[in-house]
Amino acid sequence: MSDTHSDSAPSVHDSSEDRLAGSASPDPGDAGLEWLAEGSVTAAAGFRAAGIHCGLKRSRPDLALIVADASVPAAGMFTTNRVQAAPVRYCREVLAGGRARALVVNSGNANACTGAQGERDAAEMALILATALGAEADEILVCSTGVIGRNLPMDVLRTGIPAAVEALSAAAESADAAARAIMTTDTVPKACACRVELGGGSVVVGGIAKGSGMVGPDLELAAQGGAAHATTLAFLTTDAVLEPTPLAAMLQRAAEGSFNSITVDGDTSTNDTLLLLASGASGVAAESAEDRLLLQRAISAVAQRLALAVVRDGEGATRVLRFDVSGAVDEGQARRVARSLANSPLIKTAFHAGEPNWGRLMMAVGKGDRGIDPDSIAIRVGGLEVVAGGMGTPHDAAELSRRMTTDEVVIEVELGLGAAAATMWTCDLSAEYVRINATYLT
Structure with missing residues (x-):
């Protein structure tokens, strides 16, 4: 099986390019944010990127780099699946120090369930990039996505990583190449960036992401422990001045309204990773409470746009479903019910076909939490009331x-x-969706 899939994904079609960074009714307000045309992971000053084909896939790009000009504050959140890929464990160790210099990402091979050899391969990827950059190996983050259970062909990475270093650039084209190089069954690259004005000047937040299937993230900070869902890679950058501790707190808050609030199929990956690096190249810090709120809004908005791009590009998807659950005793109950609704195959197939079976919604609400009072439930679909007091209404x-x-x-x-x-x-x-997942290795 795979955490995503191999080189059999459909190619990018011009007709769907406009889906890559559009916003499906994001929650964080856009007030005060300037969205940048062709914005991506290098829109923030102090970062370069590259994306090349090195031979992990038959023909499509399969190796990406994101490199800061120096070691910078960094934070990460990772899959809570108990089966974790070697790069996830490697990144957790690197981020214990709260800093990183660069990120190397391969697609086509997850380097998961590969034992001690997988651990050595992840460490070697970091060492190869560190050597090429003149950096330390413990400053390098490593991510992989693709087929689970296969050892990495390190020969192509030993030549590919130095070649990618030669291609590094801050240009939008290089950021786009990196976004394409991390794709698996994705049909479009996913990228965006915004600028926000703080008291001392403007800062930029940008990012790229990949994800299409095996998506149901429940990410945790590197220092935490837990258990749950996931299959997404997302890499955010900012040129704001931030220290590691507030950086991690901002990333965690951003994740709750973005990657921890999406699902495609509810399945749990081995490789989910969300990273945020802050170059400080703008020289602008969030000094006041208002500045911190504005910067948080920018980070959250970029994360949410990328997360919703993953949903829109879900395998076989034709529409986005947003479940707003209110009137709960606490947020945990609301999230459990919302997740129950969003992960129901019966509900998702009904909305695909327009099957007006509201009973499936009631079923999913009821099984989502034991504290539910059936007689208090009300449901509206697209503004049309279909349930009140736990019973169907005339419609x-x-x-x-x-x-x-x-x-x-x-x-x-x-x-x-x-x-x-x-x-x-x-x-x-x-x-x-069934066709894609019934044939991904063949």
Whole structure:
């Protein structure tokens, strides 16, 4: 099996390019944020990137680098799957020091379930890049995505990583090449960046991501422990001046409203990684409470745009589903119910076909948390009330079907128990998802 898939993914089509960084009703307000045309991971000053084909895949790009001009504050969040790829464990150790110089990412091979050899290979990837940059190996982060259970062909990486170093540039084209090099079954690259004005001047936050299938992240900070879901890689950069501790706190807050609030199929990956590096190249720090709020908004907004791009590019997806759960006793209850709804194959297939079966929504709400009061549930689909007091309400089935098949559908669930709320995003489930996942190795 794979954490994503191999080189059989469809190629990028011009007709879908406009999906890569669009925003499906993001929660963080855009007020005060300037979204940059062709914004990506090198939009923030102090970073270069590269993406090349080194031979891990048959023909598509498969090796990416993101390099800071010097060692910089860095933070990471990782899959909570108990089966973790060698690069995940390696990155956790590097980030214990709160700093990094560069990131090397390969696609086509997950380097997961590869034992001691996989650990050695991840460390060697870091050493190769460190040597080429004149850096220390413990400053290098390593990520992999692709087929699980196969050893990396290190011969192609020994030549490929130095070749990628030669291609490093801060140009938008290099950032785009990096975004394409981390893709697996993705059909489009995913990138965005914004500028925000702080008291001392402007700073930029940018990033790239990949993800299409085996997506249901529940990421944790490098120093934490836990258990849950995942399959996404996302790399954020900023030129703001930030120390490691506040940087990690901002990343954690950003993840809750973005990558920890999406799912495609609810399956748990071995390789999920979310990283944030701060070059400080702008010379601008978030000194005041207002500045810190604005910078948090920018980081959260970039993370959410990238996360929603993953949902829109879900394997076989034709629409985005947003589940807004309110009236919960606490946020945990709201998130459990929202996740139950978003991970239901019956609900996802119903929205794919426009099948007006609201009973499936009630089923998923009820199984999401044992504290639910069935008689207090109210549900609206695309603004149309279909349930009140736990019972169906009179509505036009044809109109419900129409509202279920728009590009983005908002499903509002009121539990009637308290004041807490949560949102989850997912996509519909189509026959194309089955085809992709029934044939990914063949």
